[in-house]
Amino acid sequence: MITTRKKTNLISLLLVAAMLALVIVLDQVIQPTDSMSMLLKVLQKGSIYALAAVSMNLLNGFTGLFSLGHAGFMLIGAYTYAILTIPSEVRDVVYQYYDAAIRLSFPETLGNAMGPVGTLLGVVLAIVAAGLAATLVAWLIGLPVLRLKSDYLAIATLGFAEVVRAVFQWGKLGPVTNGSNPLKSFVRINSFQLKLGGTTISLTTFVPVLLATVCIALIVLLVNSTYGRSFKAIRDDEVAAEAMGINLARHKIMSFCISSFFAGVSGAGMAMVLGIAQASNFKSAMTYEILLMVVLGGIGSISGSCIGAMLFIAASEWWLRGLDSGNFLGINAPGIFRNGFRLVVFSVIIMIVVLFFRKGIMGDRELPDLFKKRARKEAAGK
Amino acid sequence: MDLMNTVLPYLLSGISVGGQYALIAIGYTMVYGILRLINFAHGDVFMVAGLIMVYLSASMPLYLAVPLMIALTVLLGFLIERAAYKPLRTAPRMSVMISAIGVSYLLQNLALYITGGLNKNYPTIPWISDPITVFGSPTKRVTLITPFLTVALVIVLVWLINHTRVGMAMRAVSRDFETAQLMGIRINNVISVTFVIGSFLAAVGSMLYFSNYPGVVPTSGGMPGLKAFVAAVFGGIGSIPGAVVGAFIIGICENIIKGLDIILQAVGVLKEPLELATFSDAFTFALLIIVLVFKPTGLFGEKTTDKV
Amino acid sequence: MSSILKVENVTMQFGGVVAVDNLNLEVNEGEIVALIGPNGAGKTTAFNVITGVYQPTNGAVWFQGDKIVENHPQGKMKKLYKGEEAGSYTHVLAPTPDKITQLGMARTFQNIRLWKSQTVFDNVLIAMHCRTHTNFLAASFRMNHREEQEQRERVAQLLETVGLYDVKDELATSLPYGKQRRLEIARALATDPKLLLLDEPAAGMNPQETQELTAFIGQIRSDFHMTVFLIEHHMDLVMDISDRIYVLDFGKLIAQGTPEEIQNNNRVIDAYLGVVEDA
Numbered sequence: 001m002i003t004t005r006k007k008t009n010l011i012s013l014l015l016v017a018a019m020l021a022l023v024i025v026l027d028q029v030i031q032p033t034d035s036m037s038m039l040l041k042v043l044q045k046g047s048i049y050a051l052a053a054v055s056m057n058l059l060n061g062f063t064g065l066f067s068l069g070h071a072g073f074m075l076i077g078a079y080t081y082a083i084l085t086i087p088s089e090v091r092d093v094v095y096q097y098y099d100a101a102i103r104l105s106f107p108e109t110l111g112n113a114m115g116p117v118g119t120l121l122g123v124v125l126a127i128v129a130a131g132l133a134a135t136l137v138a139w140l141i142g143l144p145v146l147r148l149k150s151d152y153l154a155i156a157t158l159g160f161a162e163v164v165r166a167v168f169q170w171g172k173l174g175p176v177t178n179g180s181n182p183l184k185s186f187v188r189i190n191s192f193q194l195k196l197g198g199t200t201i202s203l204t205t206f207v208p209v210l211l212a213t214v215c216i217a218l219i220v221l222l223v224n225s226t227y228g229r230s231f232k233a234i235r236d237d238e239v240a241a242e243a244m245g246i247n248l249a250r251h252k253i254m255s256f257c258i259s260s261f262f263a264g265v266s267g268a269g270m271a272m273v274l275g276i277a278q279a280s281n282f283k284s285a286m287t288y289e290i291l292l293m294v295v296l297g298g299i300g301s302i303s304g305s306c307i308g309a310m311l312f313i314a315a316s317e318w319w320l321r322g323l324d325s326g327n328f329l330g331i332n333a334p335g336i337f338r339n340g341f342r343l344v345v346f347s348v349i350i351m352i353v354v355l356f357f358r359k360g361i362m363g364d365r366e367l368p369d370l371f372k373k374r375a376r377k378e379a380a381g382k
Numbered sequence: 383m384d385l386m387n388t389v390l391p392y393l394l395s396g397i398s399v400g401g402q403y404a405l406i407a408i409g410y411t412m413v414y415g416i417l418r419l420i421n422f423a424h425g426d427v428f429m430v431a432g433l434i435m436v437y438l439s440a441s442m443p444l445y446l447a448v449p450l451m452i453a454l455t456v457l458l459g460f461l462i463e464r465a466a467y468k469p470l471r472t473a474p475r476m477s478v479m480i481s482a483i484g485v486s487y488l489l490q491n492l493a494l495y496i497t498g499g500l501n502k503n504y505p506t507i508p509w510i511s512d513p514i515t516v517f518g519s520p521t522k523r524v525t526l527i528t529p530f531l532t533v534a535l536v537i538v539l540v541w542l543i544n545h546t547r548v549g550m551a552m553r554a555v556s557r558d559f560e561t562a563q564l565m566g567i568r569i570n571n572v573i574s575v576t577f578v579i580g581s582f583l584a585a586v587g588s589m590l591y592f593s594n595y596p597g598v599v600p601t602s603g604g605m606p607g608l609k610a611f612v613a614a615v616f617g618g619i620g621s622i623p624g625a626v627v628g629a630f631i632i633g634i635c636e637n638i639i640k641g642l643d644i645i646l647q648a649v650g651v652l653k654e655p656l657e658l659a660t661f662s663d664a665f666t667f668a669l670l671i672i673v674l675v676f677k678p679t680g681l682f683g684e685k686t687t688d689k690v
Numbered sequence: 691m692s693s694i695l696k697v698e699n700v701t702m703q704f705g706g707v708v709a710v711d712n713l714n715l716e717v718n719e720g721e722i723v724a725l726i727g728p729n730g731a732g733k734t735t736a737f738n739v740i741t742g743v744y745q746p747t748n749g750a751v752w753f754q755g756d757k758i759v760e761n762h763p764q765g766k767m768k769k770l771y772k773g774e775e776a777g778s779y780t781h782v783l784a785p786t787p788d789k790i791t792q793l794g795m796a797r798t799f800q801n802i803r804l805w806k807s808q809t810v811f812d813n814v815l816i817a818m819h820c821r822t823h824t825n826f827l828a829a830s831f832r833m834n835h836r837e838e839q840e841q842r843e844r845v846a847q848l849l850e851t852v853g854l855y856d857v858k859d860e861l862a863t864s865l866p867y868g869k870q871r872r873l874e875i876a877r878a879l880a881t882d883p884k885l886l887l888l889d890e891p892a893a894g895m896n897p898q899e900t901q902e903l904t905a906f907i908g909q910i911r912s913d914f915h916m917t918v919f920l921i922e923h924h925m926d927l928v929m930d931i932s933d934r935i936y937v938l939d940f941g942k943l944i945a946q947g948t949p950e951e952i953q954n955n956n957r958v959i960d961a962y963l964g965v966v967e968d969a
Contacts, residue, residue: 244880
């Protein structure tokens, strides 16, 4: 049994490595003008959304805490990252109406001291700082809010996200957050390149995919640890969990903080992908979208959340594009297929999943489980 | 007197908005009382009511458009319940809540498609949209009418709930879902009636609300919906008077905060504006969190305990 | 024989309803003690006070010589409370149930509360979580490898002892009723308790299953040197295994003693069969 577990782990590791290699190759092969360039866009955005969905699943699916504050934590992450990576020479241009208060740029400072490695280290530090900022806020808000039961918790966290958005847009905080104006010109994904001799390897798609993969791997490790198992126990039966010595308050806040950490990181990733950080983008609609990705993939399944997020982004940004521009699957009907129809079809699909395929694509299983089942069936067949 | 003139317009629009929130909040609180469901789509039903009015009034006179708009909104509320919530009656509460979020997403996207994302001007309803002056501050007549109409409707509703058969059934269902079912109450009918009443009030509310605003966009329902829900929680969810009181408090507070900079400057507390208006929405939610933490059952809510 | 659990003047009042009225009882190390009484006598409430689910209105609970729970009437209860021992307690000591479990007291539930999406093995493994010393980072990066391995071996051993090893990979809720009860006991044992509290372990069991359970509880006592305190309705089981019995009726202790003494106690017989009122 233990050897099979090791084997599955090894295979998963190899598959992930192969996937990352493939992403690098795709990044070089596909030109921005290609029709397939949408694939890269989907991979970039989808992987960040996958991370956001998995981090939400950790809380909603694995710990059973129905929280709708995700957009708020992502916003905190995005702003923290952006503020800490804007180079000093463009800072005054970005903060055109305010006198920028924070003038430190991690990648720049470390880059000056240590060269390219320092720049990279600076970016990583800024991402970690984004996560930590979200965690700190989560800890503060979690102490009172996590005592609430299911739907009260949902509405309180939803409200909290709105409060965060208002605070970040407040003119008096302009020197830090740039008020309601966007933050831009910071280090984004297309800033990453690898120069090997004469050739330049673009890492535009690789960077967000790698970021998401590393973070999701960390979440998987957590979920399969003794703490992850306790989270599931709390989800299944809180009273029994407490009676078996699991400290509810401590574990709930732990799950909330960890989930928010990765939400913050995904917010940073989102800023890197979009090249802009603006509070008005992080509305509750974003939380709803992420929730629907989780539902699509299956509540309680990490691989499901990844698949759900990728499908969601691919469908809404790429495959169903034709529904908006008059031509879909060879049918030409500009009268019906006009702006917005894509989202209507898409939300109908979502409703069908919610109503008739309540378990989503994966239920609460993971990808390796599917292969295990097949192996068992084959063994039984023999 | 100077202060009075500064505060009055905000207070007036606060009372008016509070009345409109109250009409939406009743829909939330009744549905929650019976199904224990936060009907996230309710705010969007309110928005759709606004849009229906925009389209209807373009093609027919108002005396036809208004009743038809109300009828269509009621139908929409009824259909949403039948299509999206009824199939999930035995499912975990989280699934139903997700379904509600899905419906909200669908309605918004549908509205986006139909309007093309453009701001639709709300028709001017004669008499109630007329400009008037109250103690020297200009406003629309709807501002004055709203609180009275709201209170009148609530009195009728409370009477219905306390004195009719279906009202009694509603009270029974909200007290104990299973037992009411065992006693032969037709749960589905009661739930439908609840949605019909909620949608009716939302339709009336939308008429009052949008008369005061320049127009309707697909996201118009989101904020008022959320705030009405907060009002319902604030007043103690499941309680109709609670929802109304909560809605008025939130409407007034929110509008006072909108003008707080000016008011504080008029009083002389502030030398320069603090841009506090940014927090008019956030305040509602901050209030919500505070209420939930210190009195989770709201002002008039009942206490429930879990059995081990 | 030293006392392991002592309940001292415990009253539990819900508004005007007195569920447990000035209860005093003691369980000594190594004993099997039963708490019996008609339905609604306040037995489960007493358990819930001992395990920290409820905070008593008045009184204290001692475990292994330490006071672990204490309360006195406060707020609204102050007016309602009519107990004789009012004023004997002044401090508030209200640990959450998990703290009490960590002190070495584990329980089962009247209505089975297993973690339904988890396997039999994981149900027991999770119960060991409260004895781990690693933080979440160390646990995520598997730096507690040795500890985890040890735990897994202990779970296997425990399941072997209770006879559930062959179903360890099944979902907990797919087990037949009797085995689910056994699993609940195994799960409680996994928290490494000194005292095991069983809330109606034989509820819903047929006579044969009850007999098996009786043997099983005896086995637990000898194998794990466990003290057991149980609530039960099946008199056969209670009379068979208990060293001492407490009888509760309408929240009040009406009798205590050995099984023989209880069987011949008139007040107990009255409580169970009802008193014939004078016509």
